[in-house]
Every structure is written in C-alpha cells, then in structure tokens.
Amino acid sequence: MMDHNKISLFLEIHIACFLLCSSYQHTSGLTETAALLRWKQSLPYQPILDSWVSPPQANSSVAQTPCSWRGIRCDSQGSVVELNLNNTGLKGTLKNLNFSAFPNLVLLNLKFNQLTAPIPESIGFLSKLQYLDLNRNYLNGTIPLSLSNLTQLYELDLSQNYITGILDPRLFPDGSDEPKTGLIGIKNLVLQGLLLGGKIPNEIGNSKQLTILALYQNSFYGPIPFSLGNCTHLNILSLAANSFSGTIPPILGRLPNLTDVRVFFNNFCGPLPQWFQNRSFTMLNLSNNNFTGHLPPQVCKDGSLLEFTAAYNSFTGPIPMSLRNCTSLVRLRLEHNQLTGDVDKDFGVYPNLTYIDLSYNRLQGMLSTNWGSCKSLQNLNLAGNSIVGILPGEISQLKHLQKLDLSSNLIYGEIPRQIGITSSLYYLHLGGNNLSGLIPKDIGKLSSLQSLDLSMNSLRGSIPYQIGDCYELLNLNLSNNYFTGKVPYQIGNLVALQDFLDLSYNSLSGEIPVDFSKLNKLISLNMSRNNLSGPIPNFLATMLSLSSINLSHNNLKGPVPDGGIFNSTNPVDLSNNKNLCGRIQGLKPCNISTTKSHGGTNRKKMVIAITSSLAVALFLLGVIGNFIVLYKRNLRAVEHNTGHNEENLFFICHSDGSIMYEDIIEATGNFAEKYCIGEGAFGKVYKLILPGDKKFAVKKLICEADDLDMESIKAFKSEIKALTETRHRNIVKLYGFCKRRSHTFLIYEYMERGSLADILRNDKEASELDWSKRFNTILGVAQALSYMHHDCEPPIVHRDISSKNILLSSNLEAHVSDFGTARFLKVDSSIWTTFAGTYGYAAPELAYTMAVTEKVDVYSFGVLAIEVLMGEHPGDLMSRNLNDGINQINFKEILDSRLSSTNQQNLKKFALIWDLALSCLQANPQSRPTMRGVAQLMEKESSHKT
Numbered sequence: 032m033m034d035h036n037k038i039s040l041f042l043e044i045h046i047a048c049f050l051l052c053s054s055y056q057h058t059s060g061l062t063e064t065a066a067l068l069r070w071k072q073s074l075p076y077q078p079i080l081d082s083w084v085s086p087p088q089a090n091s092s093v094a095q096t097p098c099s100w101r102g103i104r105c106d107s108q109g110s111v112v113e114l115n116l117n118n119t120g121l122k123g124t125l126k127n128l129n130f131s132a133f134p135n136l137v138l139l140n141l142k143f144n145q146l147t148a149p150i151p152e153s154i155g156f157l158s159k160l161q162y163l164d165l166n167r168n169y170l171n172g173t174i175p176l177s178l179s180n181l182t183q184l185y186e187l188d189l190s191q192n193y194i195t196g197i198l199d200p201r202l203f204p205d206g207s208d209e210p211k212t213g214l215i216g217i218k219n220l221v222l223q224g225l226l227l228g229g230k231i232p233n234e235i236g237n238s239k240q241l242t243i244l245a246l247y248q249n250s251f252y253g254p255i256p257f258s259l260g261n262c263t264h265l266n267i268l269s270l271a272a273n274s275f276s277g278t279i280p281p282i283l284g285r286l287p288n289l290t291d292v293r294v295f296f297n298n299f300c301g302p303l304p305q306w307f308q309n310r311s312f313t314m315l316n317l318s319n320n321n322f323t324g325h326l327p328p329q330v331c332k333d334g335s336l337l338e339f340t341a342a343y344n345s346f347t348g349p350i351p352m353s354l355r356n357c358t359s360l361v362r363l364r365l366e367h368n369q370l371t372g373d374v375d376k377d378f379g380v381y382p383n384l385t386y387i388d389l390s391y392n393r394l395q396g397m398l399s400t401n402w403g404s405c406k407s408l409q410n411l412n413l414a415g416n417s418i419v420g421i422l423p424g425e426i427s428q429l430k431h432l433q434k435l436d437l438s439s440n441l442i443y444g445e446i447p448r449q450i451g452i453t454s455s456l457y458y459l460h461l462g463g464n465n466l467s468g469l470i471p472k473d474i475g476k477l478s479s480l481q482s483l484d485l486s487m488n489s490l491r492g493s494i495p496y497q498i499g500d501c502y503e504l505l506n507l508n509l510s511n512n513y514f515t516g517k518v519p520y521q522i523g524n525l526v527a528l529q530d531f532l533d534l535s536y537n538s539l540s541g542e543i544p545v546d547f548s549k550l551n552k553l554i555s556l557n558m559s560r561n562n563l564s565g566p567i568p569n570f571l572a573t574m575l576s577l578s579s580i581n582l583s584h585n586n587l588k589g590p591v592p593d594g595g596i597f598n599s600t601n602p603v604d605l606s607n608n609k610n611l612c613g614r615i616q617g618l619k620p621c622n623i624s625t626t627k628s629h630g631g632t633n634r635k636k637m638v639i640a641i642t643s644s645l646a647v648a649l650f651l652l653g654v655i656g657n658f659i660v661l662y663k664r665n666l667r668a669v670e671h672n673t674g675h676n677e678e679n680l681f682f683i684c685h686s687d688g689s690i691m692y693e694d695i696i697e698a699t700g701n702f703a704e705k706y707c708i709g710e711g712a713f714g715k716v717y718k719l720i721l722p723g724d725k726k727f728a729v730k731k732l733i734c735e736a737d738d739l740d741m742e743s744i745k746a747f748k749s750e751i752k753a754l755t756e757t758r759h760r761n762i763v764k765l766y767g768f769c770k771r772r773s774h775t776f777l778i779y780e781y782m783e784r785g786s787l788a789d790i791l792r793n794d795k796e797a798s799e800l801d802w803s804k805r806f807n808t809i810l811g812v813a814q815a816l817s818y819m820h821h822d823c824e825p826p827i828v829h830r831d832i833s834s835k836n837i838l839l840s841s842n843l844e845a846h847v848s849d850f851g852t853a854r855f856l857k858v859d860s861s862i863w864t865t866f867a868g869t870y871g872y873a874a875p876e877l878a879y880t881m882a883v884t885e886k887v888d889v890y891s892f893g894v895l896a897i898e899v900l901m902g903e904h905p906g907d908l909m910s911r912n913l914n915d916g917i918n919q920i921n922f923k924e925i926l927d928s929r930l931s932s933t934n935q936q937n938l939k940k941f942a943l944i945w946d947l948a949l950s951c952l953q954a955n956p957q958s959r960p961t962m963r964g965v966a967q968l969m970e971k972e973s974s975h976k977t
C-alpha cells in the first residue's frame with residue numbers, strides 16, 4: 032500500500048513538473064499564464080476578465096495556456112501573440128503586467144479604457160511588438176525610453192492620454208523659458224530625475240517600420256525629433272493638441288509616404304519646409320499654430336485630398352492652385368490668415384465638400400454660382416473678405432446648408448426670395464454688406480434658424496411679420512438698416528430669444544409691442560435710434576433675464592418703470608427721448624402724486640415696520656410674497672421644449688454649434704493644469720478661451736456619468752436642458768453640457784473677477800467692493816434665489832450657497848454659480864449622498880434629513896449676507912452665540928473695518944439686511960422667510976435713493 036502511495040505521489044509530482052516545464056519552455060521567468068493572472072490580481076475586480084482563470088489541475092491532459100481567454104490570441108506553439116481588450120472598460124494600471132513573459136507578443140491593444148499611471152519602462156521587453164494602441168486612457172508620466180527596443184513597431188498610438196510635458200523647474204535658471212543648455216539630452220535628464228514628462232524621445236527613430244505615429248491630445252512639448260526622419264515608412268503623423276514648438280523638420284521630406292499630417296493646436300512656427308512644395312496629401316491639418324509663408328501649392332496634386340485645414344495662422348500668398356480641381360475635397364478651413372486670391376477663379380465645384388471656411392482673409396472676386404453646385408455643403412463661410420456680386424439663389428437653395436456666413440463683404444442686390452427652401456439653415460449672417468430691398472417673407476419658413484444677422488445693410492420697408500415664425504431664434508440683429516413702420520408684435524413670439532434682440536439704427540415707429548413681455552429669456556434689448564413713441568412698458572421691469580437695455584434716441588415719454596433692470600447697476604440707456612421721467616440718472620424725477628402715490632406710502636410704512644420689529648417684518652414678508660406671486664404669475668412660463676435638439680445637447684455644447692467638443696479639449700490643452708481656475712465639490716473648473724477671445728468656464732465633472740442607466744441619463748438630460756434655458760442676470764449662464772468619450776463637462780459663462788470668497792480675502796479687492804456694491808451683491812443673490820425658487824417650475828434648490836459659489840463679473844456684479852448642479856448630480860448618488868452643503872453654510876436640518884427644501888438656501892443666504900457685511904465668514908460669531916445670542920449683537924460693530932464708515936442711508940439698508948439675515952438663520956426651517964420676500968424687501972429698500 033505504501034509503495035503504491037509513493038508511486039502515485041511520484042507521478043503527481045512528475046506530471047506537475049511536466050506541466051510547469053512545458054509552459055516555461057519559451058520564457059525564462061514567469062509563464063504567460065501566470066503573468067496574466069498576476070496582472071489580473073493586481074487590478075480591481077472586473078467581469079470582463081472572468082474567463083481569465085487557471086485551468087483545474089486535475090484536468091491534466093489539457094495544456095495550461097491562456098489561449099482561449101478573452102482578448103488573447105496565440106500562435107501555433109501556444110504562445111501569446113495578441114492581447115486585445117479594446118473598449119472593454121478595463122480599469123487599473125499596467126504596473127504589474129510583466130512584459131518580459133511575452134516574448135512573442137505582436138499586438139497590444141488596450142485603447143478606449145480607463146487605465147491609469149505611467150506606461151512601464153519594461154514595455155521594452157516586447158521586442159516583437161508591431162502594434163501598440165493605448166489611445167484614450169488616463170495614462171500619465173512620460174513615454175518610456177525603452178520604446179527604442181521596439182524596432183518592429185509599425186503602429187504606435189498613445190493619443191488622448193495625460194502624458195505630460197513638465198520639466199523640472201531647476202532646468203530653468205532665473206525663470207527663463209529656455210532650459211539650461213548642456214542638460215538637454217533626454218537620457219541625461221531621466222538619469223538625473225529632472226525630466227518629469229515631455230518630449231518625444233529621439234529613440235523613436237529606432238522604430239524604422241513605423242507607419243502610424245499618433246500622439247494627439249497629450250501634453251508633449253518641444254520640437255519634433257529629427258530621428259523621425261529615419262522612419263521611412265511613416266504615413267500618418269498625428270501630433271495635434273499638444274504644445275510642440277519649432278518648425279516642421281526638413282528631414283521629414285525624406286519620407287515619401289508621409290501624406291497625412293495633423294499638427295493643429297500646437298506652437299509650431301515659421302514657413303513650411305521646402306518639401307511641402309511638391310507634396311500631395313490626403314489629410315493636412317495645420318490649424319492654430321504660428322505658421323507663416325505660403326500654403327503648399329500641390330496639396331491636392333494626386334487628387335486624393337480629403338481634408339485641408341490651415342486656419343488661425345499667419346499664412347500669406349495665394350490659394351494653392353491644386354485646390355481648384357480638387358474634387359475629392361470634403362473639408363477646407365483656411366480662415367483667419369492673410370491669403371489672397373479670387374473666390375471665383377481659384378475654386379471649382381466640389382461634390383463632396385461639406386465644410387468650407389475662408390473667412391477673414393484677403394479674398395476678392397465675384398460670389399460664384401459654383402458654390403450652389405457643391406450639393407453636399409453644410410457650412411459656407413466667406414465672411415470678412417472683399418467679395419462682390421449678388422447672392423446667387425443657387426446658394427440659398429442648397430438642401431443641406433446649415434450655416435451661411437457672408438458678412439462683412441461687398442455683396443449687393445436683394446436677398447433671394449426663395450431663401451426659405453433651406454430648411455436646415457440655423458445660422459444666417461449677411462451683415463455688413465450692401466444688400467438692398469426687402470426681407471423676403473419666406474424668411475419665416477426657416478424654421479431651424481437660431482441666429483439671424485442682417486445688420487449694416489441697406490434693407491428697407493417694414494420688417495415682415497413672418498419673422499415671428501422663426502421660433503428657434505436665439506439672437507436677431509436687424510440693426511443699421513432703413514426699416515420703417517411698426518415693430519411687428521410677432522417678434523414677441525420668438526420666446527427662445529436669449530442673447531440679444533437688436534433693432535437699433537432704423538426708422539421704426541409706434542410703441543414697444545406688449546408681446547415683447549413674452550421674451551422672458553432675453554438678455555439684451557437694443558431698440559435705440561428709431562422713432563419709437565409711447566411709454567416704456569412696465570413689463571420691461573419684470574423681465575428677469577434682461578441684463579442690458581438701450582432705448583435711447585427715440586420719442587418715448589412718461590415714467591420709467593420701477594424695479595428690475597431699471598433699479599440695477601446694469602447698462603440702461605434711455606437718453607435722448609422726448610419726455611421720460613424717473614430715478615434714472617439724467618432724467619428728471621416724476622411727479623410722485625400722479626404716478627406712484629400708493630406704492631410710495633406703502634414703502635414708507637414697510638421701512639418703519641422692519642426697523643421696529645422683526646416679527647412684523649416677517650408678517651409683511653408673507654403679504655408681499657403673495658402679492659408678488661399674483662403679479663408675476665404669467666412669468667412662470669418655463670417651457671418643456673422636448674425637441675429635436677435633444678441629441679445636439681449632448682454633443683454640441685453651444686446652440687450655434689461653434690463650440691465643439693474638440694475645440695474645448697484643445698483649447699484647455701486636454702484639461703491641463705495651467706488652465707485650471709478653481710475646484711469645487713463636483714470637479715475642477717478650467718478657463719476656456721476660444722478663437723475670437725470668447726471666454727468660458729468649463730467644469731469637468733468628477734462623476735462617471737458612464738455608469739448611469741438610460742432612465743438616469745434621460746433625467747440628467749432634461750435637467751440640464753431646463754438649466755440652459757434658465758436666464759437671470761444674477762445667475763451664471765450655463766451654455767451647455769458635453770458628455771463624450773470619458774469626459775463629462777458643463778460650459779458656463781466666464782466671470783472675470785472670480786469668487787466673492789477670494790475677493791473678500793484680498794484687502795485691496797475687498798475695499799473695491801464698497802458698501803453700495805456689497806448691498807447690490809446681497810440683493811443680486813437674493814433675486815437669483817428668488818427666481819430659482821419661485822419662478823422656475825419645478826423650483827430649483829441650490830443646496831450649496833456659499834461665498835465660493837458667488838462669482839463676480841468685470842463690473843463686480845454678483846452671479847450665483849452652480850445652480851442646479853447639486854440637483855442633477857443627485858442621479859449620481861455616490862457623490863451626492865455624502866455631500867451636505869459647505870461647512871459653515873449648511874442649514875442645521877441637513878445633518879439629519881436628506882429631504883431638502885428651499886429653506887436650506889435661505890439659511891445659507893443668511894450666513895452669506897452677514898459674511899458680506901463683515902468681510903469674513905461669521906463662523907466664530909455664530910458658534911459663540913448659538914443660543915440666540917447673535918441677536919444681541921449691534922451689527923454696526925461687525926461691519927468690515929477695511930471699508931470707511933458709511934452714511935446713514937447705507938446703515939439703514941444694512942440694518943434691514945441684518946434683520947433679514949437673522950430671520951434666515953432660524954433653526955426651524957418653517958420660520959425662515961421665503962427668498963421672494965427677502966428679495967422684495969431689499970428691492971424696496973434699494974429704490975430709496977436720494
């Protein structure tokens with residue numbers, strides 16, 4: 032029996048040894064199986080690797096290979112040649128993947144995943160690797176120098192990662208931009224630990240088989256290494272959206288098949304090297320660099336050019352001659368250079384062309400009917416040149432045309448009558464030409480139109496009422512023409528109007544139409560320089576979105592309405608009218624007894640009531656609150672416009688489509704640290720400057736909206752849509768939302784002066800925010816909160832009011848930011864359940880309930896109001912005086928000592944704020960006033976000017 036046992040033991044050991052030895056045969060270290068399992072173990076658990084398990088030992092006849100595992104392919108000897116887990120949601124790092132165990136690996140494809148940390152140096156062991164694709168992960172650090180070992184590589188794609196380009200500051204003596212010479216050798220730097228990221232290693236030239244090199248959207252800097260001139264097979268070179276500099280190396284002219292070059296959004300400069308003279312391309316993208324000199328004349332010699340962009344450089348000279356017969360062309364962007372040429376003679380007919388932008392160059396010639404034969408055209412932009420001729424009807428009939436911009440040229444004649452045929456047109460700008468005649472009635476058929484600019488022409492007649500059928504319009508500019516007659520009341524049907532309505536510099540007569548009261552998203556209204564008569568209608572004072580109004584140089588008369596924009600610090604120009612009166616500077620005061628006697632006495636009573644007793648004030652709050660609700664009931668129109676733009680909302684971040692996902696990624700350097708301007712509970716905020724110096728703030732959300740189910744995504748979308756439609760002059764505008772690839776972000780209006788918290792912390796800036804500005808700051812916040820609580824359906828609770836969330840514009844006007852962020856992020860519960868407002872501002876009930884009401888904001892507002900008076904957070908004050916003690920304080924003692932003492936008038940205002948703030952801080956949410964009431968009392972107080 033014993034013997035038998037011994038034999039079987041011997042056999043077992045022998046078999047085990049055989050198995051081990053056979054799988055060890057092609058490596059010196061770990062087996063491939065063991066290496067993969069070890070890597071799997073180091074990763075967070077993920078179902079996609081469930082097939083990666085070691086076969087049961089008992090089943091000993093089966094060789095122990097990983098060849099049937101997901102993503103693995105082996106050669107006939109059972110050795111791994113491919114590891115392909117593209118787009119599987121893979122998480123973790125490559126740190127514990129022992130590359131030395133895979134001597135035969137040919138393909139490593141892990142693109143579109145969530146891998147983090149640097150690429151390990153040990154990748155150099157994969158000496159047979161031909162295909163390496165790590166596109167779109169979260170990899171950081173530098174390119175490992177060991178890549179020089181990968182001499183068989185033919186495709187290398189590390190695009191869309193965070194491979195950074197930061198050199199150790201010690202390399203830059205005296206803060207200069209140039210690193211110290213002598214230290215530049217990349218190996219040197221690595222050995223000395225000075226290279227924290229950056230350049231493409233010169234060793235790249237060892238990969239002589241390379242045909243595709245894609246490094247776009249990382250943070251590389253420095254020149255293109257000359258060694259690339261040794262990669263003779265190179266076909267595609269994509270370096271876009273990094274910080275590369277210098278010129279394009281002449282040595283790349285040695286690469287005969289290099290016909291796809293994408294270097295846009297870098298800092299390249301100088302003229303293109305000589306080899307561009309004769310080179311033909313399939314794809315050439317040079318936009319947004321500092322290139323000078325001429326464009327390559329033979330760019331389409333082979334007739335295979337699909338895309339050519341060179342926009343936003345300083346190119347001079349002619350349009351490349353090979354472009355004329357380039358029928359393959361799909362996309363051409365040469366805007367914002369100093370190119371000369373003739374838009375008629377230098378261009379032909381392009382059946383596949385969808386997008387052409389030649390704006391802001393020095394082009395001349397006639398506007399040709401050829402453009403009307405480019406049947407695929409979606410975007411035609413020739414603005415800012417010296418193009419003459421009439422606007423051919425053929426262009427305005429292009430079926431797919433979405434955007435037509437011919438502004439600032441010398442185009443004359445009439446607007447084609449058949450303009451209404453291009454029903455997909457959403458952007459039509461013909462301003463700054465010599466167009467004459469009438470606006471065709473068919474304009475009303477442009478049902479997708481969002482932006483219409485016909486300003487600065489010689490158009491005449493009356494404005495056709497059909498324009499009121501362009502329901503999607505966000506802005507309308509008809510200024511500087513010869514329009515006569517009444518303003519069509521149908522313009523009031525354009526309820527989507529947001530950005531502006533400009534009818535100035537015409538000869539329009541009659542009254543301001545009552546229907547304009549429906550424009551409850553409008554931000555800027557300009558009707559100056561006309562012959563308008565009658566009174567300024569009262570509804571203008573209740574249009575909460577309005578941030579600037581110009582009615583100057585008309586024949587308006589009567590009292591200027593009270594409140595709203597007319598009581599604000601926003602630009603209001605009512606000068607040069609016939610007979611206006613009111614409290615606006617430059618106007619004579621109205622005769623109170625005939626106009627406002629009732630309101631006047633009421634107000635006096637109220638002030639007395641407040642200063643004498645808080646209880647009476649609270650009672651009044653209720654009364655006035657009710658009154659206001661009735662008064663503004665018709666303002667409560669918040670539409671639920673579930674419409675065709677819903678898809679666009681996800682991908683196009685601005686209503687006119689001009690801010691695209693790529694632009695944002697590129698303009699923020701893929702969210703580079705240097706563009707970061709702040710960090711909040713839900714993510715970092717980046718400054719975004721787009722061409723034309725348009726500034727925005729982009730908040731990149733921490734949450735992984737990827738994990739949301741369809742229901743949540745629908746909820747998320749409609750929340751955002753409601754918020755983008757919310758317009759109030761004291762709320763930071765949310766322009767849109769992008770969710771694409773791994774990024775989710777929100778695009779906001781940019782606020783020059785930063786947060787109230789920062790301003791109060793800085794002595795100089797705090798003094799700039801003088802007493803009257805402080806009152807207006809608190810008033811603005813109160814009005815914003817009142818709007819969101821009472822004019823939005825359903826009401827929106829902020830949940831996180833604090834001085835960090837109050838931003839100030841260049842004229843120091845307060846804007847509440849992050850409105851609603853809290854609410855729509857609720858769908859992503861992981862962030863939300865742990866979040867209960869900012870410490871020091873959060874209402875006490877947040878500690879024990881998640882059922883949040885508006886009263887949470889009311890509490891935080893109370894803290895904020897006191898903070899603005901004191902110049903610092905009242906933290907100590909509040910904890911010291913927990914038991915109503917704070918009520919005993921004389922507020923005059925806590926006023927910010929950095930400001931000079933203030934007059935009696937202001938003291939009265941602050942007494943009101945103090946009383947209101949204390950009532951907001953009551954522990955019982957039900958006892959706190961509504962924001963409507965608070966705002967209303969403050970508005971009344973602010974209208975007491977002397």
Ligand SMILES: *[C@@H]1O[C@H](CO)[C@@H](O)[C@H](O)[C@H]1NC(C)=O
Nearest residue numbers: 115116117118119140142164
């Ligand atoms: C990505 O993976 C899928 C399988 O998930 C495969 O069908 C596809 O060919 C892969 N793509 C590449 C480029 O390897």
Ligand SMILES: *[C@@H]1O[C@H](CO)[C@@H](O)[C@H](O)[C@H]1NC(C)=O
Nearest residue numbers: 152153154155156158177180
């Ligand atoms: C490069 O490959 C050789 C063998 O092919 C190996 O010895 C060496 O360690 C590798 N270098 C790196 C940095 O991986």
Ligand SMILES: *[C@@H]1O[C@H](CO)[C@@H](O)[C@H](O)[C@H]1NC(C)=O
Nearest residue numbers: 147148149170171172173195
């Ligand atoms: C890479 O990213 C991780 C996580 O974000 C960070 O901890 C690490 O410091 C980064 N490494 C480098 C080299 O940038």
Ligand SMILES: *[C@@H]1O[C@H](CO)[C@@H](O)[C@H](O)[C@H]1NC(C)=O
Nearest residue numbers: 233236256257258259260261
């Ligand atoms: C290109 O390769 C040759 C020979 O392999 C080498 O001598 C030369 O230094 C390389 N050139 C560059 C710029 O790396």
Ligand SMILES: *[C@@H]1O[C@H](CO)[C@@H](O)[C@H](O)[C@H]1NC(C)=O
Nearest residue numbers: 263264265266286287288289
């Ligand atoms: C260039 O491309 C052609 C066609 O694909 C190929 O035959 C030729 O070998 C390539 N030349 C080089 C140097 O790679």
